Amino acid sequence: MAPTPKGRATYHHGDLAAALVQTTLEIIDEAGVRGFSVAEAARRTCVSPGAPYRHFADRDALLAAAALEVSRRLRAIYLETAADVGSAQERLATVAGTFVRTAARYRGGLDILFAPGLRATHPELRDSTREFVDLLLPSAFEVVAPGDAAVTAVALLDALHALARGYVAQLLEGKFGDPDDVVEEVATRATRAARALVAGYGVSSGPVGEGCGDR
Numbered sequence: 001m002a003p004t005p006k007g008r009a010t011y012h013h014g015d016l017a018a019a020l021v022q023t024t025l026e027i028i029d030e031a032g033v034r035g036f037s038v039a040e041a042a043r044r045t046c047v048s049p050g051a052p053y054r055h056f057a058d059r060d061a062l063l064a065a066a067a068l069e070v071s072r073r074l075r076a077i078y079l080e081t082a083a084d085v086g087s088a089q090e091r092l093a094t095v096a097g098t099f100v101r102t103a104a105r106y107r108g109g110l111d112i113l114f115a116p117g118l119r120a121t122h123p124e125l126r127d128s129t130r131e132f133v134d135l136l137l138p139s140a141f142e143v144v145a146p147g148d149a150a151v152t153a154v155a156l157l158d159a160l161h162a163l164a165r166g167y168v169a170q171l172l173e174g175k176f177g178d179p180d181d182v183v184e185e186v187a188t189r190a191t192r193a194a195r196a197l198v199a200g201y202g203v204s205s206g207p208v209g210e211g212c213g214d215r
């Protein structure tokens with residue numbers, strides 16, 4: 001194979017699927033989902049237009065694979081951020097900062113991860129969301145007040161998701177400045193807002209700033 005032009009994905013034997021997923025994320029960052037095509041992904045990966053179809057049945061299958069990669073990265077960023085956090089309240093608060101950091105790294109990634117049409121035809125995306133919710137539920141149960149704990153815990157996670165996506169939207173719209181320059185500032189703001197939200201659902205986690213969720 002000829003040398004790969006700078007900026008294009010490259011791959012070794014057996015890694016074409018991974019290279020196509022990475023290229024897909026790059027195209028979506030630049031042009032959005034509507035601007036994505038399998039042919040462009042193939043061109044940037046320096047393979048024939050038909051090569052991607054040896055790994056993915058169609059355009060949506062490639063998009064779904066890219067969305068799953070974003071889901072894995074979102075989970076990894078959360079686990080890294082929450083690793084040294086002691087309280088359940090603060091572990092939940094880190095979710096908002098996790099979404100902001102993920103959006104800054106993979107601009108269009110969250111759009112495809114939560115795209116209703118794609119989720120309807122690719123249940124593995126819904127499964128990935130449930131797995132992330134399952135990861136957070138134990139902390140949510142620790143936080144909520146006694147009573148209808150299951151309903152309240154789910155409501156708390158829904159509220160956290162809405163808050164986090166709101167900060168993501170404002171980050172990517174440039175409300176706070178260039179996303180690359182302000183990502184940590186916005187992640188800190190989102191975490192603080194999430195901390196207050198979590199406190200409203202149950203017992204206080206102690207002094208504000210406890211833990212490492214806003215680092």
